[in-house]
Amino acid sequence: MEDTNSLIEQRRQNLAGLNARGVNPFMNSFSPDAQCGTVRTELARWAEWNKSPEPKGEPVGLAEGARVRLAGRITAHRDMGKSQFLDLRDVSGRIQLWVQPKVLGEDAAEIFKLLDLADFIGIEGTLFITRMGEPSVKVESFTPLGKSLRPPPGKWHGLEDTEIRYRQRYLDLMANEPIREVFLKRSHILKEIRSFFHLRGYVEVETPMMQAIPGGAAAQPFKTYHNALGCEFYMRIALELYLKRLLVGGVDKVFEIGRNFRNEGLSRRHNPEFTMLEAYEAYGDYATMMETVESLIRHIALTVVGTLKIEHRNAEGEVFKTIDLSHWRRARYKDLVCEKAGDDWFIVSPEERRRRAVEDLKLSGDIAAGYQDFEVTAAVFEKLVEPTLIQPTFVTHLPKQLVPLAKISAEDPTTVEVFECCINGQEIAPGYTEQNDPIAQREALEYQAGGEQQKLDEDFLVALEHGMPPAGGIGIGIDRLCMMLLGQESIRDVILFPQLKPKV
């Protein structure tokens, strides 16, 4: 980061000028009595009311002539000579300031000249509407609050350099309004998830991120070392095994929202750390959890986005994809595979399936030589079916080999009581009837560990032996959920600080 350029030098000189006049440009605090965007909205509403020839009712909120104290960042400056207009922005939005040096007085006018675009200031003044109808504040006094020593990104194009946007997200948030919206809505989504589960009587918990044995999923973990204990730990790859311990302990409805870490590739859909929701409900099953997922996502869409029809737009602002959350399809895994691979897919021999997958369906790159038969079918599902599941779909009756830790379905013993909820061409939420038989669970985990005894979470198995109630469970990838709901095609646009290679 180059520290010497003329723009920075000018700002440092203005800073020195403020200091020379005994003005502290970095105040400890300021007490605004309103927010910029809120004031602008209310004053605009008043203007609308006032303009009507026969105003109905009484105006609510702020009106012309009201005094306000506001604080924010200066984001625009229009110099009219004896009269200047600034935009002041806080988290709620922006409002226009009208500054006349003669109103401020000579000293304050001198100090005003030393302000720069992007400085934080506090102001006090009265509300009025300009000739052009813009809600504004006539500034009577101001206080520098936090000087900016670097030039902000441009006002026209905002900030488009993706690398700077991700590495210096504060600049992205400063310059790009839609990005700010995405992250404010992400916060709102998290809030609605919590209130949804609390309303249903769930308990929110926090479980260890550092684990001696990383369990609950098949993924490469990150490794770390604890000096005082003198042993290695892994960053968790899933929340599951600790939440199930809590079912054993008697917390019947439990959920956690937290970070998982997977030491794998980065892509538009993968960040090494990502946010997961897992929820478990005693005495429920996978059907209970299907209802839960559907209700939850409908609730979030309505409260945060305001609609069940989610539109995704391209750079030109045209809608290229609409996700309709008012209809949730349920389909069997086998049926979906047959739709893409032929009705006789499960009738022909395994050798023929492999040949068709490689030759007819052109999946040679996705099918390793050592793949078992069910993995060949899984490749068809993952590559040809899942990306087409744009509309919400619960995929059910998954083959038991695919999900070895799940409970066998009573109606079809070749399948398990598991669903994968796919929306937007991605798996958003898997759900299970959870295994509560400690003997079956031990066998499955031993098989999965492939004889490596040190990978067995013995304490988890002991917990199950103490008795776990039957339960339904779900996991929801929060980042992918946000992508779907907020119309973002890259996970980096819903994670504030996505992982990038450090710059040396």
Next chain:
RNA sequence: GGGUCGGUAGCUCAGCGGUAGAGCAGCGGCCUUUUAAGCCGUUGGUCCAGGGUUCAAAUCCCUGCCGACCCA
């Protein structure tokens, strides 16, 4: 890991062998209700880094770094 594209002023970009450019921002003027304000003037560069080719390289070649997208 492979391929494609990109990295030039604070921002957005043009230039693609022959003096380093534009718009905006900034700075100096003019303008007492402007809003992508306007008008006049003006400052600002390790052209990602390193090597090579050439009389001459931002430009062509090689290597590296970082990023985006596609594929694995």
